[in-house]
Amino acid sequence: MNAVKTRLQGIVSGSGGYSNNLGTHTYLWRTVPLDNSECPAVVIRDMTDVVEENSEGGNEPLTWHNLEVHFDIVAADNTTMTTLRSCLEDIETAIRVDETWSSNAMQTLPIDNSVYMAQEADIVGGILMRVSIKYRTIKFEAN
Amino acid sequence: MEWRVTPPFHNFFRSKQMLGTNIDIFFSTSSFAQTASFWVISGSGNGTTINVIYDSQYSLNVLGNVAYQNDKPTAICRTTDVSGSTPQSLIVIGGVTYYILEVQNEGTGTTTLVLSGKSING
Numbered sequence: 001m002n003a004v005k006t007r008l009q010g011i012v013s014g015s016g017g018y019s020n021n022l023g024t025h026t027y028l029w030r031t032v033p034l035d036n037s038e039c040p041a042v043v044i045r046d047m048t049d050v051v052e053e054n055s056e057g058g059n060e061p062l063t064w065h066n067l068e069v070h071f072d073i074v075a076a077d078n079t080t081m082t083t084l085r086s087c088l089e090d091i092e093t094a095i096r097v098d099e100t101w102s103s104n105a106m107q108t109l110p111i112d113n114s115v116y117m118a119q120e121a122d123i124v125g126g127i128l129m130r131v132s133i134k135y136r137t138i139k140f141e142a143n
Numbered sequence: 144m145e146w147r148v149t150p151p152f153h154n155f156f157r158s159k160q161m162l163g164t165n166i167d168i169f170f171s172t173s174s175f176a177q178t179a180s181f182w183v184i185s186g187s188g189n190g191t192t193i194n195v196i197y198d199s200q201y202s203l204n205v206l207g208n209v210a211y212q213n214d215k216p217t218a219i220c221r222t223t224d225v226s227g228s229t230p231q232s233l234i235v236i237g238g239v240t241y242y243i244l245e246v247q248n249e250g251t252g253t254t255t256l257v258l259s260g261k262s263i264n265g
Contacts (some may be wrong), residue, residue: 033203033210043209072209078261116206119244121199121214123261126206 001028001046003101004069008042011090016097018090020083022073036122040075040087067133068111076124080117084127088113091129105135166252170194170221179218181225182233190235193224195256197236216241216258225254230263232256 011022025041034041052064071091075083099108111130118124170176172194179197180190195218202215218234218241225232225246232243234256245257 030209033212035212039211045208070208072207074206074209074211076211114207118204118206118211118213119259119261119263120202120204121216121258121260122211123259124204124206124211124213126209126211128207 001044001069003104004044007094007097007101008044008071008091011094017093019086020090022087022090034074036076039077039124040073040083042087042091043072043074045070045072061139062136063139064134064136067105067135069131069133071129071131073127073129074124075126076122078123080123080125081115084115084125088127088129095131101133105133108133166221169196177236180235181220181228183227183229184231190233191224193220195220195234195236216260218256218258220254220256222248222252222254225256228254228256234258 005026005028008026009023010016011018011020011026012024013019013021020040022040022042025038027041027043029045030043034043046067046069048068050066050068052066073084073087073091075087077083095108100106101108109132111132113130114128116126116128168174172178175196176194177197178192179195181193182188182190197216197218199214199216202213204211204213218236228243228246230243230245232246234241234243239260241258241260242262243256244259244263247255247257249255
């Protein structure tokens with residue numbers, strides 16, 4: 001997961017085709033509420049790691065994993081929805097840089113996106129982007 | 144999910160003790176209230192000066208798996224002062240412009256305006 005966090009920390013407006021400074025507000029498993037000064041922000045969570053039963057590999061059986069990763073993007077400004085979509089594009093661009101995460105995975109596949117909005121003093125919105133990272137290891141090998 | 148603390152004035156104005164009481168004393172600027180400029184329709188003419196009891200409570204917005212620290216500003220007003228107000232109305236309190244999100248007529252002579260610092264989304 002550190003590779004994922006490091007990649008997203010490289011999202012700086014004006015470089016690499018990125019439009020937002022998400023990199024300065026990229027968090028791994030953050031549990032504390034965000035505030036306005038931290039937005040836009042993204043919180044990364046590796047939610048589940050499902051292992052396929054039918055693996056191959058002879059004496060050292062390989063296990064195939066589907067690691068489901070959630071990216072929670074949060075924006076709170078005068079153009080919240082536009083900012084959210086722009087941040088989503090930035091994260092998709094970051095993933096496309098190398099879907100194998102430096103050869104640690106086979107590929108990364110999109111699952112779905114969900115949008116949340118609320119308005120009180122601020123208009124705040126979130127996009128939950130879910131992806132699946134497929135990788136393989138020797139059985140019970142640390143990864 | 145939203146965590147909300149009910150402002151102390153809300154319960155008071157909704158209580159039976161309020162019935163038959165002259166509410167004007169609560170809207171005096173020498174007690175709880177402050178002056179505000181109110182527009183029924185945003186940008187139309189000069190605002191009406193009214194007295195309101197302003198409050199802003201902490202509010203937590205949950206968006207999927209993450210939470211955001213927001214505020215929930217409100218203004219308690221005499222219902223007669225803000226009759227005709229809609230979610231298009233505008234109020235300036237303490238030099239800050241607020242957009243009216245909700246108009247909650249309490250039925251006791253007071254109306255609570257739920258406010259936002261941002262124009263209505265959508």
